[in-house]
Amino acid sequence: MPDFAEVYGFIGSVFDPDTNGHVQKLKEMDPINFETVSLILE
Structure with a gap:
């Protein structure tokens, strides 16, 4: 499971x-966090 705090903190x-x-x-x-960021920023 992705660490959404890290993912959304990076996006911000x-x-x-x-x-x-x-x-x-x-x-x-x-x-997993890298992949989640990649999917969100596509």
């Missing part, structure tokens, strides 16, 4: 202009 950070390192955060995510 995408729209924050003061946040950097999105690619690195994606690389550090568990595969």
Whole structure:
């Protein structure tokens, strides 16, 4: 089961202009959370 707090926290950070390192955060995510982010952002 995905960690929805992590998933939606990441998605929210995408729209924050003061946040950097999105690619690195994606690389550090568990595969299920990465897949969930990918599906939501499609």
